[in-house]
Amino acid sequence: MVVRGGRTVRDLRRESRAAVLQRLYFDGPMSRHALGPATGLSSGSISNVVAELLADGLLEEAGSVGSDGGRPRTLLRVVPGSGHMIGVDVGETRVRVELFDLTLAEQARAERALTSSRYDVDVVVGHVQDGVAEVLRTAGVAADELLGVGIGVPGIVERGGGEGAVVHGQTMGWDAVPLERLLRRTGQLPPHVPYFIDNGAKTLGQAEMWFGAGRGARNAVVVLFGSGVGACVVTEEVEQGRAVEWGHLTVRVRGRRCRCGALGCLEAYAGAEALLARWREAGGRPSAEADEETALTQLLAAARPGDGGEPDPVASAVLAETAEFLGAGLSDLVNLFQPERVLVGGWAGLQLGAAFLEEVRGHALAHALTYPAGRVGIEMGHLGPDAVTVGAAILPLSDFFTRGGHRMPPDPDPVPSPAWRTALGGRLV
Known part of the structure; x- marks a missing residue:
């Protein structure tokens, strides 16, 4: 039956279930009485939808609260164990895999380091496969119970073709890599368990907007x-966020060679890989066996010795120049998108921390136009090193909510052949 706007009764029921689930997820526990005004649904619709969700095992009672002279009202909440999602962060130095319950509480995690072969597609696929198997085994969760696997990757993600999600990661040497097909080919997950692959900066942005420093903002960057830099822009027009290749804005014509092959990109000056390269060129000496994260720690220790010693002038100068480049890059985002907030995350951003951010903020506000600079807050993200995996896990969770809490069927029934085709049988060539 079709109702207003071409939607069916089934569509309306799914939307009502989604509204109740999301309101309880973000603001629960709540009573049926409070759910009405919070969702805009009638009391009858609330009763029907709640009864369905209770029967499906997605909601449970969570105590009661008093009412004005009447009987206590029963509180409802989402059942944490009623669903599980996996979030994967394909980063520059490691692949991190985390299993979450429906309330995004971590159940298990696994990490695989990326070494000199870190951009080898087969290595990354193997690390994802091994990590998924490990977290499922650790938590005792069956693969066919998953709502999905979300994966944050560097680069541009293309969708819509027969290959599924395809990754264009120029700085990684990934040229149209059919990552979803390669993962699906392993046969690790049942066909009904979906993969959701997106840019890592976008999954970071998703997490900060849902649960971190972006909550309550209408727009943010x-x-x-x-190792490099990226950004996700969330505006009122693009509610779910749009990844932008911010690291490949040209900041110096005929400048340093970037990992993407171009000259003068912001990433060639402001990413951790470039920062460390410039430190070495200026005479800095990280230990020979240090990986990127360890070398950055050593640079920070040289520039800001915690024992009251004299700061190393070379490390200090490189760090100060990097803050200026990043600030200029942030001013471009402020001028272009005029956000309420700019939030900084990523492993290098977290290591450099609040003191470095204060320098970056000063340069950004000095370069930006007066009006947008006066309205923006520039601060650290709140979710720490797990922000990308949390954001990746949000992708299947958001899809689950959109479907009103209905899972994908394990074995969808095939579409029956028309009666005329069955009757003709073998006579059709």
Whole structure:
């Protein structure tokens, strides 16, 4: 039956279930009485939808509260164990895999380091496969119970073709890598368990907007500062966020060679990989066996010795120049998108921390136009090193909510052949 706007009764029921689930997820526990005004649904609709969700095992009672002279009202909440999602962060130095319950409480995690072969597609696929198997085994969760696997990757993600999600990661040497098909080919997950693959900066932004420093903002720019730099722009027009290749804005014509092959990109000056390269070129000496994260720790220790010693002038100068480049890059985002907030995350951003951010903020506000600079807050993200995996896990969770809490069927019934085709049988060539 079709109702207003071409939607069916089934569509309306799914939307009502989604509204109740999401309101309880973000603001629960709540009573049926409070759910009405919070969702805009009638009391009858609330009663029917809640009864369905209780029967499906998605909601449970969570105590009661008093009412004005009447009987106590029963509180409802989402059942944490009624669903599980996996979030994967394919980063520059490691692949991190985490299993979450429906309330995004971590149940298990696994990490695999990426070494000199870190951009080898087969290595990354193997690490994801091994990590998924490990977290499922650790938590005792069956693969066919998953709502999905979300994966944050560097680069541009293309969808819509027969290959599923395809990753264009120029700085990684990934040219149209059919990552979803390669993962599906392993046969690790049942066909009904979906993969959700997106840019890592976008999953970081998703997490900060849902649960972190972006909550309550109508628009924000979330910056991922790791080996390279990226950003996710969340505006009123693009509610779910849009990843932008911010790291490949040209900041110096005929400048340093970037990992993407171009000259003068922001990432060639402001990413952790470039920062460390410039430190070495200026005479800095990280230990020979240090990986990228360890070398950055050593640079920070040289520039800001905690024992009251004299700061190393070379490390200090490189760090100060990097803050200026990042600030200028942030001013471009402020001028272009005029966000309420700019949030900085990523492993390198977290290591450099609040003191470095204060320098970056000063440069950003000095370069930006007066009006947008006066309205923006520039601060650290709140979710720490797990922000990308949390954001990746949000992708299947959001899809689950959109479907009103209905899972994908394990074995969808095939569409029956028309009667005329069955009757003709073998006579059809």
